[in-house]
Amino acid sequence: MSSQIPSTELPDEPDTNSPAAMISAGGLQAVLDNLDALVYVSDFETHELLYMNAYGRQRWGEIDGRKCWQVLQNADGPCSFCTNHLLRTPEGSPTPPHVWEFRNPIDQRWYQCRDQAIPWPNGKLVRLEIATDISERKQIELALQAAHERAQTAALEDELTGLPNRRAFFQFGKQMLHQALRNRSTLSMVMVDLDFFKRVNDTYGHQAGDEVLIRVSEVMQARLRDSDLIARMGGEEFVLLLPETPINKACEIAQQLRVIIRALGVLHEGHTIELSASFGITSNRPNDPNLEALLQRADQALYQSKEQGRDRISIYTD
Numbered sequence: 001m002s003s004q005i006p007s008t009e010l011p012d013e014p015d016t017n018s019p020a021a022m023i024s025a026g027g028l029q030a031v032l033d034n035l036d037a038l039v040y041v042s043d044f045e046t047h048e049l050l051y052m053n054a055y056g057r058q059r060w061g062e063i064d065g066r067k068c069w070q071v072l073q074n075a076d077g078p079c080s081f082c083t084n085h086l087l088r089t090p091e092g093s094p095t096p097p098h099v100w101e102f103r104n105p106i107d108q109r110w111y112q113c114r115d116q117a118i119p120w121p122n123g124k125l126v127r128l129e130i131a132t133d134i135s136e137r138k139q140i141e142l143a144l145q146a147a148h149e150r151a152q153t154a155a156l157e158d159e160l161t162g163l164p165n166r167r168a169f170f171q172f173g174k175q176m177l178h179q180a181l182r183n184r185s186t187l188s189m190v191m192v193d194l195d196f197f198k199r200v201n202d203t204y205g206h207q208a209g210d211e212v213l214i215r216v217s218e219v220m221q222a223r224l225r226d227s228d229l230i231a232r233m234g235g236e237e238f239v240l241l242l243p244e245t246p247i248n249k250a251c252e253i254a255q256q257l258r259v260i261i262r263a264l265g266v267l268h269e270g271h272t273i274e275l276s277a278s279f280g281i282t283s284n285r286p287n288d289p290n291l292e293a294l295l296q297r298a299d300q301a302l303y304q305s306k307e308q309g310r311d312r313i314s315i316y317t318d
């Protein structure tokens with residue numbers, strides 16, 4: 001088989017009369033003016049617009065020797081987000097095209113911009129931008145992102161009380177323990193469990209029980225600092241993580257919470273539901289391998305509170 005290409009398919013000499021070779025300035029203009037994208041060229045130093053295609057002129061008006069920031073941004077000076085400095089090396093050679101996305105504050109639409117330094121007929125490098133309207137795609141992207149963030153928040157939030165849930169407790173708690181070990185500071189843990197909560201449900205109904213859980217969450221949250229973590233671990237059990245809080249201070253806080261819950265009296269359909277809670281307290285130790293170690297100790301201390309009659313606080317002791 002011959003490896004020679006037939007001359008009809010690939011001529012040896014370029015045919016200067018072929019339609020492709022005859023593309024004129026007018027032809028190029030037609031291509032540029034029918035593009036569904038803004039194309040403009042501006043001077044690097046003066047920012048004067050040297051060219052803008054029909055797409056751009058229809059949206060932003062004639063260029064009339066004006067500067068890019070006057071025409072495209074209606075501004076009094078160069079834009080803070082101008083990319084000119086990214087398009088040339090310090091020696092003045094063109095860098096690879098810079099592609100970025102931005103929302104034009106004038107028309108509020110999103111554009112993907114492709115900026116590049118190109119040689120102009122006078123021999124100077126100039127700025128070329130090709131900007132494509134990506135608003136529809138961006139709207140979907142932003143809506144998806146918001147939905148994803150909402151789903152993430154929902155996965156970490158207890159539906160009833162709005163407190164961080166068990167999963168959030170482990171996620172944030174791990175970081176808090178890590179920070180405490182690194183700073184050699186005391187992280188205290190308080191486990192809180194409402195007493196005889198089953199009776200509340202049995203006597204007043206499940207909805208009354210839910211109201212109690214919400215009110216207890218609110219009053220505990222109100223007493224704590226922003227840097228403390230309070231999570232609902234499930235049922236009528238809550239865990240507090242108190243950074244930079246020595247054990248005696250954690251006991252003081254737990255006592256206050258105990259008194260607050262005792263005094264709460266949740267009103268439900270004309271009845272006042274009296275409550276109490278038991279507490280188990282511990283603090284981190286230098287060799288604590290993980291959060292579970294603290295949880296185990298706090299749980300044992302809580303068990304002691306329950307055993308000794310409830311409505312009390314206990315500190316874990318070996």
Ligand SMILES: Nc1nc2c(ncn2[C@@H]2O[C@H](COP(=O)(O)OP(=O)(O)OP(=O)(O)O)[C@@H](O)[C@H]2O)c(=O)[nH]1
Nearest residue numbers: 193194195196197198199201206207209210235236
């Ligand atoms: N209303 C309501 N009740 C819940 C929820 N989650 C768990 N419970 C109820 O909480 C009760 C917990 O009962 P127990 O574990 O026996 O604890 P308790 O009655 O508080 O007894 P002690 O902890 O020993 O003082 C059960 O009746 C659960 O059905 C909830 O989200 N809402």
